[in-house]
Amino acid sequence: MKSIRTRFAPSPTGFLHLGSARTALFNWAFARHHGGTFLLRVEDTDHDRSTLESEAAVLEGLRWLGLDWDEGPFRQSERSDRHRAAIASLIASGRAYRCVCSKDSLEERKNQDLASGGNGLYDGRCRDLTLGADCGDHTVRIRLPQEGALAFDDLVFGPSGQDASQIGDAIIQRSDGTPLYNLAVVVDDIDMEITHVIRGADHHPNTPLQVAIYQALDAEPPFFAHVPLIVGESGKKLSKRRDNVSIQEFQEEGQLHEALVNWIVRLGWSHGDDEVFSLDDIARLFDLDHVGRSAARAEPAKLQWLGQHYIKGLKNDELFQRVKPFLEEIAEQPVQDSPGLSHLLDALRERSHTLMEMAEQTRWLIRDEIEYEEKAVQKHLRPVSIPLLQALRTRLESVETWDEGQLERAFEHVAEQEGGIKMGKLAQPTRVAVTGRAVSPGIYETLVAIGRERCLARLGAGLSIAEARAAAQTGS
Numbered sequence: 349m350k351s352i353r354t355r356f357a358p359s360p361t362g363f364l365h366l367g368s369a370r371t372a373l374f375n376w377a378f379a380r381h382h383g384g385t386f387l388l389r390v391e392d393t394d395h396d397r398s399t400l401e402s403e404a405a406v407l408e409g410l411r412w413l414g415l416d417w418d419e420g421p422f423r424q425s426e427r428s429d430r431h432r433a434a435i436a437s438l439i440a441s442g443r444a445y446r447c448v449c450s451k452d453s454l455e456e457r458k459n460q461d462l463a464s465g466g467n468g469l470y471d472g473r474c475r476d477l478t479l480g481a482d483c484g485d486h487t488v489r490i491r492l493p494q495e496g497a498l499a500f501d502d503l504v505f506g507p508s509g510q511d512a513s514q515i516g517d518a519i520i521q522r523s524d525g526t527p528l529y530n531l532a533v534v535v536d537d538i539d540m541e542i543t544h545v546i547r548g549a550d551h552h553p554n555t556p557l558q559v560a561i562y563q564a565l566d567a568e569p570p571f572f573a574h575v576p577l578i579v580g581e582s583g584k585k586l587s588k589r590r591d592n593v594s595i596q597e598f599q600e601e602g603q604l605h606e607a608l609v610n611w612i613v614r615l616g617w618s619h620g621d622d623e624v625f626s627l628d629d630i631a632r633l634f635d636l637d638h639v640g641r642s643a644a645r646a647e648p649a650k651l652q653w654l655g656q657h658y659i660k661g662l663k664n665d666e667l668f669q670r671v672k673p674f675l676e677e678i679a680e681q682p683v684q685d686s687p688g689l690s691h692l693l694d695a696l697r698e699r700s701h702t703l704m705e706m707a708e709q710t711r712w713l714i715r716d717e718i719e720y721e722e723k724a725v726q727k728h729l730r731p732v733s734i735p736l737l738q739a740l741r742t743r744l745e746s747v748e749t750w751d752e753g754q755l756e757r758a759f760e761h762v763a764e765q766e767g768g769i770k771m772g773k774l775a776q777p778t779r780v781a782v783t784g785r786a787v788s789p790g791i792y793e794t795l796v797a798i799g800r801e802r803c804l805a806r807l808g809a810g811l812s813i814a815e816a817r818a819a820a821q822t823g824s
């Protein structure tokens with residue numbers, strides 16, 4: 349049996365889309381599973397819409413997902429000699445012909461045919477004229493068999509195909525000499541010895557014509573596997589407006605690439621009831637037998653769950669490296685690892701689905717300026733807290749080493765001195781003063797993480813807020 353070769357053939361006309369990423373992943377996985385070769389071919393023949401920027405974004409997206417390719421990236425636009433040669437050979441063998449019908453005339457004939465109950469396909473006017481290269485402005489059309497089916501056995505959809513008479517002699521070269529997609533894709537897949545074409549179901553209807561082109565070029569068609577459409581949570585086709593469909597956007601949101609790959613592979617493929625798959629698992633287990641035919645539903649809640657799952661599993665060092673860019677976005681300055689930060693990140697694993705979400709929860713620690721939450725201030729920075737915070741500040745100024753043990757003793761001392769108050773009465777206003785929020789890890793841990801200088805300054809800021817509120821209350 350021939351060694352398996354698959355390809356991902358994106359058109360670089362935008363970002364890497366969820367559906368394209370899934371196509372890439374399935375091709376990668378199938379090649380890896382069978383010890384084959386996965387190659388990348390950029391289909392950039394649509395000059396008006398293809399951009400180098402988009403090509404770079406697509407490649408970057410694939411790298412980020414961990415989908416490495418063995419050959420390429422090839423550019424379809426650099427293969428135009430091969431496309432032209434194939435068209436010339438088809439003309440020479442009589443399997444394609446030049447057509448001089450003008451657009452207007454074609455349109456008119458098509459409308460007449462439709463009006464009289466026909467199917468509006470090309471009427472074959474130039475089919476037997478054997479026009480030469482000197483015929484003037486012309487396109488080139490494939491000569492399809494007059495009857496019989498252009499059939500193929502789709503590895504997902506099963507027996508498929510269409511009657512040749514229902515397709516009509518399609519144009520394979522435009523009048524400006526450029527090849528059409530269906531021709532270029534077949535020539536490239538033949539040259540690159542692709543054995544399995546795995547792609548979106550939107551290409552299922554193009555395949556009979558492609559099969560005809562393979563036959564005309566005397567080449568054996570590859571196996572085709574068309575993977576089902578992805579729909580959003582609503583059950584409707586994914587839309588840029590309603591759903592997040594850009595891989596880059598997921599990356600910017602702080603989604604883990606492991607989670608995204610895992611989420612994507614389940615869009616159409618399953619392996620029993622298993623939900624968690626690493627790239628290695630996918631390479632080991634993936635096959636086309638378990639790709640379903642029905643539309644795959646992309647559920648954001650599942651991605652959230654997977655995000656949390658993978659965040660929980662990251663080692664501390666790795667977690668810090670991954671979350672660092674997000675921390676720096678929030679801190680607006682470089683952020684170094686510290687025991688306090690590392691401890692906090694560790695504690696946040698259980699509650700974070702994305703790195704961004706995690707980074708958000710560290711604001712109070714990594715930013716110099718903290719933002720006081722209105723509700724926390726109302727509840728905890730009240731006039732009664734003023735003497736407590738003052739006493740605590742004085743005591744903390746003289747703590748010898750800023751560690752949890754000494755801080756605990758300082759708190760106990762102040763609580764005692766203030767008439768044996770409950771620890772919460774002291775800890776909550778302190779927490780709000782130093783973090784701006786009513787929720788944080790243990791108070792001593794929090795103070796150690798923030799550091800003495802910043803804590804004392806923030807206690808001062810908290811006191812000012814409480815004092816201003818007290819003054820406003822007396823004034824009214």
Ligand code: GLU
Pocket residue numbers: 357358359391533546547551
């Ligand atoms: N360039 C085509 C697309 O992005 C892919 C064609 C194919 O896989 O055959 O839809």
